[in-house]
Amino acid sequence: MKRAVLTDFDGTVTRTDVAEDLLREFAPPEWWDVEELHRARKIGTREAMVRQFALVRATREEMVRFVDAHVQLDETFPPFVASCRRRGLPVEIVSEGLDFYLVHLLAQWGIDVPVRTNHAFIADRRVRITYPYADPTCDLCGTCKLRRLFDLRVAGYRVTYVGDGHSDLCPAIEADEVFAKKELADLCREEAIDFIPFDSFADVQREMERWP
Numbered sequence: 001m002k003r004a005v006l007t008d009f010d011g012t013v014t015r016t017d018v019a020e021d022l023l024r025e026f027a028p029p030e031w032w033d034v035e036e037l038h039r040a041r042k043i044g045t046r047e048a049m050v051r052q053f054a055l056v057r058a059t060r061e062e063m064v065r066f067v068d069a070h071v072q073l074d075e076t077f078p079p080f081v082a083s084c085r086r087r088g089l090p091v092e093i094v095s096e097g098l099d100f101y102l103v104h105l106l107a108q109w110g111i112d113v114p115v116r117t118n119h120a121f122i123a124d125r126r127v128r129i130t131y132p133y134a135d136p137t138c139d140l141c142g143t144c145k146l147r148r149l150f151d152l153r154v155a156g157y158r159v160t161y162v163g164d165g166h167s168d169l170c171p172a173i174e175a176d177e178v179f180a181k182k183e184l185a186d187l188c189r190e191e192a193i194d195f196i197p198f199d200s201f202a203d204v205q206r207e208m209e210r211w212p
């Protein structure tokens with residue numbers, strides 16, 4: 001049986017949610033009102049991101065400098081990726097974050113895995129977002145994580161999903177196995193979705209190495 005791993009990035013590969021860190025630093029406090037609507041599932045991730053990042057006033061350089069100074073990697077992620085490679089399991093990132101910091105951070109950390117995320121166009125201290133991986137039939141999310149999961153399944157893979165937040169609920173409903181922490185763990189409990197709790201990728205690795 002073939003198995004693949006899909007993982008969230010913000011708050012899962014990184015210790016904190018980078019998009020939220022950036023909003024806290026570069027947007028006025030109103031971004032949180034939008035976040036509450038999102039968490040109450042009154043608006044989708046796509047609308048939340050657009051409205052929140054429309055409040056940001058910063059250059060790409062300022063944001064990259066901030067990210068370099070503040071964002072922490074889960075240091076057990078690179079060994080987890082190496083362990084999956086040894087066993088022939090593809091690992092991919094599906095993210096509702098923004099490409100400019102994802103690509104930058106992964107390069108800094110020397111992590112080379114496929115990434116599907118939203119595109120940020122930054123000019124005149126403003127951020128515009130486009131969605132190269134959206135599902136045309138659903139406007140709730142930017143990057144459709146579920147679509148990638150289905151593509152992998154059609155290609156014959158069982159899919160293990162790893163995540164921490166609201167944008168991970170769709171793929172968690174469909175995945176064959178789910179590792180969840182923080183809000184995603186709460187959502188899985190509410191929705192009666194089986195999941196394995198984890199704190200870092202060391203936990204995920206330890207568990208998965210026991211699987212056939």
Ligand SMILES: [Mg+2]
Nearest residue numbers: 008010011165
């Ligand atoms: Mg997350």
